Amino acid sequence: MRPGTLESLRGVQAAIADAILPELQAVYAQDVASMSQMLLESIASEWDSLAEDLHGDSLRVRDLLAGALDSLGPFAGGNETIAGIVRQIEELSGSPGAPSLRISDLAAENDRLRGLLERLIVVLEDLQPDPRYGALMGLRSAIYGHLRRVAAGGWSFWDMASFRERMAALKSDISR
Amino acid sequence: MTTLQSRIQEYLQSKLPEARDVTVANLHRIPGGASRETWSVDAAWRDNGREVSEGLIFRRDPDASVLTTDRDHEYRVVHAVYGRVPVPRTFWSEPDGANLDRPFFVMSRIDGCETNPTRVLMDPRFFANRDRIAREFTDALARIHSLDWRSLGLDFLGVPEDLGACALAEIQRWEQVIDADSLEPQPVLRGAFRWLRNHLPPPAQRITLVHADYRTGNFLCTPEGEIKGILDWEMAHLGDPLEDVAWACIRPWRWLGNELISGLMERPDFYRAYQEMSGLRVDEDAIRFYEVLGNIKLAAIFVTGARSFSDGRTRNPMMAFLGRNIRRLELEVLDLIGV
Numbered sequence: 001m002r003p004g005t006l007e008s009l010r011g012v013q014a015a016i017a018d019a020i021l022p023e024l025q026a027v028y029a030q031d032v033a034s035m036s037q038m039l040l041e042s043i044a045s046e047w048d049s050l051a052e053d054l055h056g057d058s059l060r061v062r063d064l065l066a067g068a069l070d071s072l073g074p075f076a077g078g079n080e081t082i083a084g085i086v087r088q089i090e091e092l093s094g095s096p097g098a099p100s101l102r103i104s105d106l107a108a109e110n111d112r113l114r115g116l117l118e119r120l121i122v123v124l125e126d127l128q129p130d131p132r133y134g135a136l137m138g139l140r141s142a143i144y145g146h147l148r149r150v151a152a153g154g155w156s157f158w159d160m161a162s163f164r165e166r167m168a169a170l171k172s173d174i175s176r
Numbered sequence: 177m178t179t180l181q182s183r184i185q186e187y188l189q190s191k192l193p194e195a196r197d198v199t200v201a202n203l204h205r206i207p208g209g210a211s212r213e214t215w216s217v218d219a220a221w222r223d224n225g226r227e228v229s230e231g232l233i234f235r236r237d238p239d240a241s242v243l244t245t246d247r248d249h250e251y252r253v254v255h256a257v258y259g260r261v262p263v264p265r266t267f268w269s270e271p272d273g274a275n276l277d278r279p280f281f282v283m284s285r286i287d288g289c290e291t292n293p294t295r296v297l298m299d300p301r302f303f304a305n306r307d308r309i310a311r312e313f314t315d316a317l318a319r320i321h322s323l324d325w326r327s328l329g330l331d332f333l334g335v336p337e338d339l340g341a342c343a344l345a346e347i348q349r350w351e352q353v354i355d356a357d358s359l360e361p362q363p364v365l366r367g368a369f370r371w372l373r374n375h376l377p378p379p380a381q382r383i384t385l386v387h388a389d390y391r392t393g394n395f396l397c398t399p400e401g402e403i404k405g406i407l408d409w410e411m412a413h414l415g416d417p418l419e420d421v422a423w424a425c426i427r428p429w430r431w432l433g434n435e436l437i438s439g440l441m442e443r444p445d446f447y448r449a450y451q452e453m454s455g456l457r458v459d460e461d462a463i464r465f466y467e468v469l470g471n472i473k474l475a476a477i478f479v480t481g482a483r484s485f486s487d488g489r490t491r492n493p494m495m496a497f498l499g500r501n502i503r504r505l506e507l508e509v510l511d512l513i514g515v
Contacts, residue, residue, distance in 0.1 A: 031207035032493065039497040114361040121363050125370030144515040147364050151506040157497075158504045164433025166508075 045155035054106040061113040195221035231285030237278040250410040251281040256328040289396035297439040305401030310440040312403040318453035321384040321417040339379035342416035353476040357483040364506040377462035380416035391429040392438040422466030475505040
C-alpha cells in the first residue's frame, strides 16, 4: 500500500512542522508539538527494522541462554540459586518461539527471553565477587556485550545532544 | 478570561482579604517540569490604596507524572531554605483540589532569568559569563550541603539511620520504582542495581540536605551569570551530598555533548571548587557509584512516565517519548560499570 507507513509518518511530521507549529502561540503548545514530532521520529526510525530487531535479539538471547546452560551446569549441584536458574532456562529452551511474525508476538517472545536474561544477570552479579565462580564471568561479559549492542542501537534524541561525542566515539570504534 | 484564570483570581482574592481590585493576567503554562504543571500569572491588587503587582507561579499536581512526589514536601523544603540559598519565595500550599481541581502551591516568579539549558549554555550573552555561572552553580550546591537541616526543621524528610545508610536507601527507593512501574524486563537496570549493592560507596562524610535534581536546567540565571533561583526540589531528601555532585556530572546533563559537567566546566575544576566551598572531599569511587545510580534513577523516572502513558493516565507525548529513550542511559550505566 502506498504511501507506505514511513512515507505517511514523514508526511504527518512535515504537516506539523509546516502548518501547525507556526500557528501555535503558546510556548507550552509549541513544546508539546515539538515533543510529538520527536515521538514520531522515534517511531519512524524503528519501523522498518523492528521485526528484524526483535527476531535477531531473541535469537541472540536464546544463544546466550544455551551457552549459560553449559557454563552453569558444573556449578548447579552445590548452589540452589544456580540450580534454579538452570531449571528455568531448560524450561524456556524447550518452549516454542513466537507463533507468528506479528510485532506483538515477536515482542512477547522477546519479553519472555529478556525476562529470563534479567534473572540470570542478577544471579551472575551476585556471584561476581566470589572467586570460586570466576569461570562464569565470561558468560556475564557476553551477556553485557549483547545488552551493550542493543543499548547503543536505534535512534535517540540524545545522540544530537548529551551523547553526541559518546556516540561518535562508539561509531568510530565499530568502524575500526 | 479563561476559566482557570478567573479561578486563580478568585483564589487570590480569598487569600488576600484586605486587598482590593485583585486581577490576574497573562496566564500561561511553562513547558518542562514533567512532575508538576507550572503556570505563570501576573497578579495585581490594591493594598491600602497602594498598587501591588506580583508575578506568581502555580505548581499544580498533574494528571500523571514521571514521578510520584509529595507536593507539600517540596513546598516545605523551598520555604525552609528561602533566604539561605536562592529559591523563589513561597506563599501558599493547597493540599486539596477545591480551588483549582488539583492540589497546588504558589510561589513568586523570578523574572529576567533563563532556565532552558540550550539558551543558558549557547546564547552568546550567557556564554560570555559561563565561568561565573559555573562558580555560582558550585557555590549554591555547597551552600545547600552546608545548611543545618535540623534547625530548619527538615528532619521530616526522614533522617538516614547512619552515615552508611544513605546509599542503600537510594538504591531501595529507585528499585521500588522499577518494581512498581516497569512494563518490560530491564536486564541492564536489574544487573546494575545488584552491582550497586555489591559496590557500596564509603559512608557519607556527613548527612546533608540533598536537592536530588541539581543540574543545568533547574536553575534560573541572569544573562550576567547570576543564579537567582534553584528549582524543582520535589526529590529533595536527607542523604549523602556526593549524590548531588554525581547527579550534576551524569552524561544526560552534559548538554553540549562533550565532557563539560552540566555543560559548564571541566570535571577537575568542579571537584576542586566544590571541595573548597563545601569542605567536603570528592571521593571518585563514591562519584562513580552515584553516577551509576543517577543514570538508573533517570531511567526509573522515564519508566514511570512510560507507565503513566501506557496506562492511559496521561496523553502527554513527553511521557511516551522519554520512555522510549532509556537505551542510552543503559549504555552509560554499562560504560560506568566497565562491562
